[in-house]
Amino acid sequence: MxxxxxxxxxxxxxxxxxxxxxxxxxxxxxxxxxxxxxxxxxxxxxxxxxxxxxxxxxxxxxxxxxxxxxxxxxxxxxxxxxxxxxxxxxxxxxxxxxxxxxxxxxxxxxxxxxxxxxxxRGDVARYFPSSDERIIEYDIDTLVYETRSPFQKIQIMHSKTLGNMLILDELQNIAESDLIYTETLMGRGIENYEGKEICILGGGDGALLYELLKENPKHVVMLEIDELVMQACNKHLNSICGDVLEKRKTDQYEIIVGDCVEYMKKFIAEGRKFDYVFGDLTDIPISGAPIGECWDFIRTIFEHSFKVLKPDGKYLTHGNGTSCIESLELFEEQLGLLKPKVKFTTTKAFVPSFMEEWLFYQVTFA
Amino acid sequence: MxxxxxxxxxxxxxxxxxxxxxxxxxxxxxxxxxxxxxxxxxxxxxxxxxxxxxxxxxxxxxxxxxxxxxxxxxxxxxxxxxxxxxxxxxxxxxxxxxxxxxxxxxxxxxxxxxxxxxxxRGDVARYFPSSDERIIEYDIDTLVYETRSPFQKIQIMHSKTLGNMLILDELQNIAESDLIYTETLMGRGIENYEGKEICILGGGDGALLYELLKENPKHVVMLEIDELVMQACNKHLNSICGDVLEKRKTDQYEIIVGDCVEYMKKFIAEGRKFDYVFGDLTDIPISGAPIGECWDFIRTIFEHSFKVLKPDGKYLTHGNGTSCIESLELFEEQLGLLKPKVKFTTTKAFVPSFMEEWLFYQVTFA
Structure with a gap:
């Protein structure tokens, strides 16, 4: 119809x-x-x-x-x-x-x-915006899964050419086509994760954890708030997350279901520090905060992240579409407000399921 | 406005x-x-x-x-x-x-x-279809150049993230972001062009010629019908075509402005043969033939191409978006009609300015 x-x-x-x-x-x-x-x-x-x-x-x-x-x-x-x-x-x-x-x-x-x-109009949802609000029509043929968690609307849709896609609150998150996203976020071939201690904020799709574990880290802790996202991805995105979401704790990693800020506070109190912290949260805070407060949330994440980072540690995160110049400037402005001072480099990749080039940040203490 | x-x-x-x-x-x-x-x-x-x-x-x-x-x-x-x-x-x-x-x-x-x-609606053209007629909005900010040649409408548009794009008769052809297109078409790292004789059908944007010349072929002849396309690309796409469109003849290559079928007939008459023939024409024949006759045109190209190919030569060409299953089947059906018999392999790449995955063919005598 x-x-x-x-x-x-x-x-x-x-x-x-x-x-x-x-x-x-x-x-x-x-x-x-x-x-x-x-x-x-x-x-x-x-x-x-x-x-x-x-x-x-x-x-x-x-x-x-x-x-x-x-x-x-x-x-x-x-x-x-x-x-x-x-x-x-x-x-x-x-x-x-x-x-x-x-x-x-x-x-x-x-x-x-x-x-x-x-x-x-009227059948499966197929139109999604790019980061700068351009219309993109996906070759979606099936709604594979849909539920509403306490935090967000979770959908898995099947695209003929991109594979299964994770859609959160009607925005594209990651698809089976997007290994390049994870590899650019983690700087594969540039960063050395062997024997390192790593903390992932968010990352509920499991792709980052899956790829990191291939690089022999000492331990990875992942802080994801939404149990239902992990269940959906474990079932429908296992070509990109393998079986890492099956178990919640092994010798190599631990997945904690909860608010990452609360857990970082706990780590700070304990004096627990990491070599790498990954900001792999959705763009907009899922706490239901008004959009205007989005930057407050991002700064809170930054502040806590740098407190659980070793002096020579790195904070790695995605920015936004490279066409969103204003939003990227605001992001960098937030980084500039941090104390102690930080410095950053960037990398880029064209992410198939976003249908646009995306910017990634590598942040260290200045 | x-x-x-x-x-x-x-x-x-x-x-x-x-x-x-x-x-x-x-x-x-x-x-x-x-x-x-x-x-x-x-x-x-x-x-x-x-x-x-x-x-x-x-x-x-x-x-x-x-x-x-x-x-x-x-x-x-x-x-x-x-x-x-x-x-x-x-x-x-x-x-x-x-x-x-x-x-x-x-x-x-x-x-x-x-x-x-x-x-x-009403300002710069920004909506283009994917190969399966999905709508895609590009972040186009300027119409850099526009003219009408005897063969087609030629436009160069600037996309904020893809660079300059060549648009022929309102369809995307190639952009500065699309090295992957040329590399997949030519099978970089798989094919060995050193000392080889090569014929390009079409290729007016110059990108294929530019990349091939980096691999030390013996000689490349390029048959392009539209002088104005080459002038536009030489001026506005030189990050992907370098200066190869500046000169029309060197020791390494020759660009002939004319109908490729006519020149192939000439080569057949002369007994001239190539190690590689590239089909790098636009999808739809620019001769103004009704769409239904498109396959006749494609078959004509095939037939002539294989007559100028050495027995161990290869015909390399783009197919279509991987989501266009029907069109790809028709394409393969045409290949199946050829005599002597041919066989083929395929490769895929996500082409940034097409915003979709594209299929490429490598065809040899069976």
């Missing part, structure tokens, strides 16, 4: 859309052209205003509904929407859409035109 | 949308909830039909226009559109949109809900 929405937009000469009369003219041309594709097209409604231009509703048998706006600034938007039963061919195929775009652009004498790929 | 379009959809219990009366009820709930965000909301128009359900137009000051459809199959779509002047904050920010989605889902008792990231 799904509706299809196909969006077109055209940039027109401003002089052609400045007054109501001119917009009527453009609307007429548009309608004539649409009738080639929709022979039973009817005008159902139209509205005009000095400040907001022209708007109309056209339809064919009340089935395909087309809305059109002509803004006085020389922009025309056209939204075509219809119900597409399972297994039926779309009314506006890729090629028909393209040729409609071309003929409209020609007839409207548009300066530029664009047809967006058809949007599918 | 841009309009913002924000799309929501909700899956409802079918029993709540089956008749006109019920749909009216749902519309009322929706309107009440929208009034929290749009206090001056007005109903401008509504339409109802047995077969196609309910449709309405709501607006606030004719500025933000909201259209709503309630399909009898239990699907509600909501399209919000307004004009966003440059530099102004959107009316529906990411967080407002998310919270509107949540409150609507709650009040409508929806089985599922989805808010698509806001679509920007």
């Amino acid at each position: 799904a509706a299809q929405t196909i969006l077109f937009d055209f940039t027109l000469d401003k002089d052609k859309t400045a007054d109501a009369q001119q917009r009527q003219e453009v609307a007429k041309i548009l309608r004539n052209e649409l009738e080639h594709v929709f022979p039973q097209l009817e005008l159902a409604y139209s509205m005009e205003s000095e400040e907001n231009g022209y708007f109309s509703v056209l339809h064919e048998n009340k089935d395909t509904i087309i809305t059109c706006r002509i803004f006085q600034h020389g922009l025309l938007t056209l939204n075509v929407e219809y119900y597409l039963p399972d297994g039926k061919e779309p009314i506006i195929s890729f090629d028909i859409g393209k040729s409609l775009e071309n003929s409209l652009a020609l007839k409207l004498k548009a300066l530029r035109g664009q047809k967006l790929p058809a949007l599918k | 841009a309009a913002q379009t924000i799309l929501f959809d909700f899956t409802l219990d079918k029993d709540k949308t089956a008749d006109a009366q019920q749909r009216q009820e749902v519309a009322k709930i929706l309107r009440n909830e929208l009034e929290h965000v749009f206090p001056q909301l007005e109903l401008a128009y509504s339409m109802e039909s047995e077969e196609n359900g309910y449709f309405s137009v709501l607006h606030e000051n004719k500025d933000t226009i909201i259209t709503c459809r309630i399909f009898q199959h239990g699907l509600l779509t909501l399209n919000v559109e307004y004009y966003l002047p440059d530099g102004k904050e959107p009316i529906i920010s990411f967080d407002i949109g998310k919270s509107l989605e949540n409150s609507l889902a709650l009040k409508l008792k929806a089985l599922r809900g989805q808010k698509l990231p806001a679509l920007k």
Whole structure:
């Protein structure tokens, strides 16, 4: 079950859309052209205003509904929407859409035109934002698992090309395709983990723990708040986490289910220190804090992390998409506020399931 | 200059949308909830039909226009559109949109809900399809160059994270981020090009020629039809093509501007043979042939290529996105029709500017 929405937009000469009369003219041309594709097209409604231009509703048998706006600034938007039963061919195929775009652009004498790929609405969730809020459509074919934990909405979705993906509160976290994410986060081939003591904050998908254990560390402790995330990943993401989430304690590692800040406080009180601390938490605190307080949370994590770090230790974490310059600057500003002073280097990787390049930080005492 | 379009959809219990009366009820709930965000909301128009359900137009000051459809199959779509002047904050920010989605889902008792990231319409082209027609939004900030050659529309666009991208007839071709594309196509580290004779069909971006020349081949001949593509890439993509497009002939290579099929016929007549032939043409023939004849074109290329290949030579080419199973099957079917018989292996790579995994073919005589 799904509706299809196909969006077109055209940039027109401003002089052609400045007054109501001119917009009527453009609307007429548009309608004539649409009738080639929709022979039973009817005008159902139209509205005009000095400040907001022209708007109309056209339809064919009340089935395909087309809305059109002509803004006085020389922009025309056209939204075509219809119900597409399972297994039926779309009314506006890729090629028909393209040729409609071309003929409209020609007839409207548009300066530029664009047809967006058809949007599918009503079935599986497939649209997710990049870190800078761009739309990305994933080739998701199944919702494998869904539950709501006390902390967040947990979903495992299957992408045809990326494998199973972990989605937390409707944001992409990691997929089976993302070994590069873990390897860049840990600096594989650069850092030496042999015989080292390591603390992971978060990391509930198990991928980081799994990869670290291959490098013979002395001991890894992982502090993850959400038991249900680990259960979901243990079952559906074992190509990236192996069986590390099966057991909670071995000679080599311990997984503690709880709030990482509380446990770090305990470690500080005990004087327990690590060679490496990993910040592998979700971007936004899952405590339900308002977004504005996100940076307070991040700074709290930093402050505690550096208190459980040996003097020559390293704090390794992901930053954000490299296109999020502002957010990365704010992140670095927070690092700059820390006492004692720290310094950092960065690395980058294109993460398949994020569909973008991501920045990673390696932070040490200055 | 841009309009913002924000799309929501909700899956409802079918029993709540089956008749006109019920749909009216749902519309009322929706309107009440929208009034929290749009206090001056007005109903401008509504339409109802047995077969196609309910449709309405709501607006606030004719500025933000909201259209709503309630399909009898239990699907509600909501399209919000307004004009966003440059530099102004959107009316529906990411967080407002998310919270509107949540409150609507709650009040409508929806089985599922989805808010698509806001679509920007009217400025630079930023939406391109994946090979399986999924929508992908690129972080394009500038149209660097645009021209129309006798063969195609040529654009160079700048993406903040992928660098300059070559766009031919509104489809992504290659970007500065895509060394992996060229390396996978040529099987770097697997194939040995030293002292070999090579023919490239297409390859106008120069990246393949540039990388091949690093491997000390005896000679490379490149057959590219579009002079203007090479000029554009020489100027705007030189991080991936170096200066190979500057000169058209050296001791090591020759670039011939012309139809590759014609030149292959010439080579066949002369008895000229190659160790490697590369199919590095655009997916769809640029000759303007109907899409249906695309496979005829591809087969023609195959047939001629194998006639200029030495008995132990290899034909290397890209296939398609790995999610395009049908298209890949058709491609392999064409290979199966060739005489003498051929056999093939495949390799894969996630190509950053395609935002998907792509399949590459290595074909030899059976």
